[in-house]
Ligand SMILES: [Zn+2]
């Protein structure tokens with residue numbers, strides 16, 4: 001009888017200790033999941049859902065969370081988007097014509113499709129330089145300042161259509177003024 005009581009006491013104590021440790025682990029996992037989710041999503045609903053699942057399903061909930069959580073943190077996503085944007089800008093800047101947006105080669109001076117001037121030769125060393133650069137990066141000599149080559153060239157190229165558009169616009173605006 002006494003032996004049995006002692007054994008029961010041990011069993012109860014063991015169970016209480018185990019329960020305490022389990023609860024500590026459970027709460028730690030809830031806190032960890034909340035912190036982890038905060039790094040991965042700004043969505044309040046997703047955070048609440050995470051806490052609910054992890055709280056209601058101890059251990060199993062954390063496994064479900066680990067499977068379903070967003071693969072990257074907000075910081076990682078931000079970094080990646082910056083990198084992608086930089087790459088995209090670089091590609092666009094290098095390979096599309098400012099006049100017609102068609103693909104152009106880096107070394108072309110003029111767009112073969114719309115005749116917009118893309119680059120010019122440095123007045124001193126002859127290297128290809130961007131139209132808007134006031135100084136040559138190769139030999140540091142100043143370039144003649146002029147109105148952007150894009151505007152000049154497209155003005156010349158589309159003079160007729162521009163004039164027509166302008167006339168049309170003027171008529172339109174006059175009509176508007178009269179009707180008003
Ligand atoms: Zn073009």
Ligand SMILES: [Zn+2]
Nearest residue numbers: 122125136139
């Ligand atoms: Zn130069």
